[in-house]
Amino acid sequence: MTSVASGSRTVALYLVAAAAYITLGVFFPRVLLSWVEGAGFLLLTVWLLPTIVRWRR
Amino acid sequence: MSWAAHDLEPYAIQRHLGRRVAMIPLLIGSYAPDLATKWFVYGIDLFGIELKADDPAQFHRGWPGAGFTHSLAFGVVVALAILLLSRRRIWAFSFLLGQWAHALTDMGDTVGTMLFFPFTTERFSVDAWAYAGQTGRWTDAGAYFSGLGFVWDGVWVVYGAVNWRVLTRGYFQSTVLPVDPIWGWGARFLPETALLALYRASFFYGTTRWIAWLVWAHVANSFEFDLSWGGPDWVPALGVLPVRLFAPCSCPACRCGGG
Numbered sequence: 001m002t003s004v005a006s007g008s009r010t011v012a013l014y015l016v017a018a019a020a021y022i023t024l025g026v027f028f029p030r031v032l033l034s035w036v037e038g039a040g041f042l043l044l045t046v047w048l049l050p051t052i053v054r055w056r057r
Numbered sequence: 058m059s060w061a062a063h064d065l066e067p068y069a070i071q072r073h074l075g076r077r078v079a080m081i082p083l084l085i086g087s088y089a090p091d092l093a094t095k096w097f098v099y100g101i102d103l104f105g106i107e108l109k110a111d112d113p114a115q116f117h118r119g120w121p122g123a124g125f126t127h128s129l130a131f132g133v134v135v136a137l138a139i140l141l142l143s144r145r146r147i148w149a150f151s152f153l154l155g156q157w158a159h160a161l162t163d164m165g166d167t168v169g170t171m172l173f174f175p176f177t178t179e180r181f182s183v184d185a186w187a188y189a190g191q192t193g194r195w196t197d198a199g200a201y202f203s204g205l206g207f208v209w210d211g212v213w214v215v216y217g218a219v220n221w222r223v224l225t226r227g228y229f230q231s232t233v234l235p236v237d238p239i240w241g242w243g244a245r246f247l248p249e250t251a252l253l254a255l256y257r258a259s260f261f262y263g264t265t266r267w268i269a270w271l272v273w274a275h276v277a278n279s280f281e282f283d284l285s286w287g288g289p290d291w292v293p294a295l296g297v298l299p300v301r302l303f304a305p306c307s308c309p310a311c312r313c314g315g316g
Contacts, residue, residue: 014257014261017261018261018264018265021261021265021269022265022268022269022272025265025266025269025270025273026269026272026273026276026277027277029195029198029269029270029273032266032269032270032273033194035064035088035258035259035262038258038261038262038265038266039254039255039258039259039261039262042254042257042258042261042262043251043254043255043258046250046254047248047250047251047254
């Protein structure tokens with residue numbers, strides 16, 4: 001994969017994570033109150049899930 | 058109080074000071090004044106017993122209370138302790154900058170901070186947005202995201218977006234990683250992609266919750282925007298005789314001069 005494609009994929013992952021977290025936060029605002037949950041959500045979306053998906057392929 | 062500025066300001070400081078600061082202690086400093094106290098301001102329910110300060114603003118910002126955590130001296134004392142224990146000047150300096158940024162930012166609300174404690178317990182405030190912590194978390198969120206508080210946070214969101222390079226992998230590798238051994242220690246357990254996500258986490262958290270709270274307050278609920286100074290007026294704002302930096306002087310000399 002080229003570095004440009006890799007960079008675009010990373011930006012897309014972060015945007016998906018942001019959209020999902022914002023949507024979740026609007027309907028369940030309690031999730032917006034914890035930094036640990038926010039950071040955990042980000043790690044899950046941009047690192048752990050993609051790693052698991054790659055590993056299963 | 059601020060809802061997202063404390064997450065975002067460290068990235069502006071990092072952008073300007075580069076290798077002279079370490080991001081982790083900078084962030085810890087930025088969160089430090091509220092770390093142990095915020096839960097008691099809003100209250101929590103523990104096995105059916107509500108634990109909450111009788112006077113949230115006094116506890117949060119006053120003395121007697123935990124208001125000393127929002128003073129410049131508190132930052133100096135903790136920074137000195139960090140220096141003594143770790144011998145790392147960059148950790149102490151970074152913590153100090155983060156804590157001072159928090160104390161100065163919280164001067165924006167109507168209660169203000171005891172900036173010069175223990176020399177004085179006067180609170181300094183610019184009165185820009187209403188302090189409504191005593192009304193509970195949800196009303197406080199609605200009020201904050203309807204007044205000038207959310208505008209102030211928005212400044213940091215935009216500033217971060219304009220200076221997006223501070224969030225890139227290249228910047229992380231060249232400027233953030235080399236100055237702080239904590240990242241090297243973390244690299245023994247986590248890949249760089251995960252470390253990078255942790256480095257970006259506060260920016261992600263601050264920006265996304267800023268958007269989410271705005272949508273929650275004005276789309277999911279119907280809190281009314283009021284960008285007047287000290288607003289919104291619909292919430293009972295606290296302001297217990299702070300020193301108002303931009304208030305008109307009421308001394309007899311100024312009154313006679315028509316000022």
